[in-house]
Amino acid sequence: xxxxxxxxxxxxxxxxxxxxxxxxxxxxxxxxxxxxxxxxxxxxxxxxxxxxxxxxxxxxxxxxxxxxxxxxxxxxxxxxxxxxxxxxxxxxxxxxxxxxxxxxxxxxxxxxxxxxxxxxxxxxxxxxxxxxxxxxxxxxxxxxxxxxxxxxxxxxxxxxxxxxxxxxxxxxxxxxxxxxxxxxxxxxxxxxxxxxxxxxxxxxxxxxxxxxxxxxxxxxxxxxxxxxxxxxxxxxxxxxxxxxxxxxxxxx
Numbered sequence: 001x002x003x004x005x006x007x008x009x010x011x012x013x014x015x016x017x018x019x020x021x022x023x024x025x026x027x028x029x030x031x032x033x034x035x036x037x038x039x040x041x042x043x044x045x046x047x048x049x050x051x052x053x054x055x056x057x058x059x060x061x062x063x064x065x066x067x068x069x070x071x072x073x074x075x076x077x078x079x080x081x082x083x084x085x086x087x088x089x090x091x092x093x094x095x096x097x098x099x100x101x102x103x104x105x106x107x108x109x110x111x112x113x114x115x116x117x118x119x120x121x122x123x124x125x126x127x128x129x130x131x132x133x134x135x136x137x138x139x140x141x142x143x144x145x146x147x148x149x150x151x152x153x154x155x156x157x158x159x160x161x162x163x164x165x166x167x168x169x170x171x172x173x174x175x176x177x178x179x180x181x182x183x184x185x186x187x188x189x190x191x192x193x194x195x196x197x198x199x200x201x202x203x204x205x206x207x208x209x210x211x212x213x214x215x216x217x218x219x220x221x222x223x224x225x226x227x228x229x230x231x232x233x234x235x236x237x238x239x240x241x242x243x244x245x246x247x248x249x250x251x252x
Contacts, residue, residue, distance in 0.1 A: 001034065001079045002027035004056075006047055008039040013063040016073065024078060032056060034082055034234070038073075040064020041153075045211045048110050048231055052092070057232035059085060068152065068244060071236045085234040088241055091190075093147055093170075094226035097208045097215040100201055109210040110231065111150025113223045114175070115196060116142035116207050118216065122178055123206045124199035130192055137199060138183070142175035142206075145194055145223045149241070152248045160185055162249050165242045170225070194223040 004027050007017035016038040027033075035051060037044050037060040044060045051058075059082050060070030071081070092108040099105070117123040117140075125143055127135040146155035151163040151171055160173030170192065173185040188194075197220050198206045208218035235241055 001082065002032045003078070003082075004029045004032035004035050006035060006037050006039070006043065008043045008064060010039070010064065013039045013043075016061070016063045019075060020078070023075070029054070034059055036061065036078070036082075037070065038063045039070075041066040041069045042212065044069045044233075045110050048092070049108065049211065049213065052108055052229060052231055055230070055232075057087065057234050059234040069149070069233060071234075071239050081236060082234060085236055086240075088165075088233045088235060089230050090147075090149065090233070091225045091227050092229055092231055093145065093210070093223055094229070095208065095210045096222040097218050098220040099215065100205075100217045100219050105215050107210040107213050108226060108229060109145075109150070109223075110147065111153050111211050112144050112146040112155055113208065113210050113221070114142055114144040114154060115198075115218065115221060116175070116209065118205040118207050121204045124204055125206070126197040126199055127172075128195040128197070129188065131195075135183075137179070138174060138177065139179040140174045140177045143196065144171075144173045144175065146171045146173065148190075148245075152245060156248070161187060162245060163187070165245055190225045192224070196221040196223070 007013040035056050035058045037047050061073040062070040095113045097105045122139050125138045144155050148163045155173050158173050158175050160171050163169050168190045170190050205217050208215045208221045
């Protein structure tokens with residue numbers, strides 16, 4: 001098996017990287033069968049973003065702070081663990097961002113796409129769902145569009161719902177809504193196309209973020225599930241993502 005290892009800048013991640021490369025070798029990324037991430041969730045997301053077009057499965061081992069998307073770290077039997085792991089195939093979100101200057105950018109999101117005010121001024125956002133205007137003006141600090149995998153991350157911290165794996169749903173969750181103050185978001189089919197328009201973008205600029213990729217001074221943002229792209233996460237059999245999501249709902 002040809003493995004391409006990646007690590008982050010923290011000491012234990014670098015130490016694990018040096019050991020694993022010495023023991024298992026470092027394949028050329030274009031010849032690899034699998035990417036092994038020796039870090040936390042943030043590095044797993046980065047590996048997906050940088051390599052999704054290669055269609056390589058990603059197996060993470062936790063050498064970072066968070067390990068929701070990773071497996072337990074061990075130096076032994078890596079190839080056997082990868083071969084016996086469970087494949088979780090999923091479609092990421094696709095975000096298309098039009099900026100004030102007319103430039104258009106696109107990227108994927110594994111966890112979430114969120115809009116966030118850039119200044120002290122609240123953001124004003126218009127929400128259209130499948131071509132139908134659903135909210136004329138949301139005054140808030142921001143807004144999150146979360147996948148099933150990402151629903152336990154930023155979305156949950158903003159009091160959004162946790163979405164069970166396999167439910168074919170996405171969540172939109174406001175961040176500190178001011179008007180309408182009592183709106184708590186929505187749960188929608190994963191086939192939904194969301195359009196967000198920034199109102200008064202000159203005085204109230206908004207940043208759009210796909211996982212960690214920022215697009216400042218966003219004017220219009222379209223979010224939908226990218227069915228043309230399939231990502232594969234590898235987890236050990238005793239490390240079920242469904243169980244992790246269920247456990248998270250009862251964690252206090």
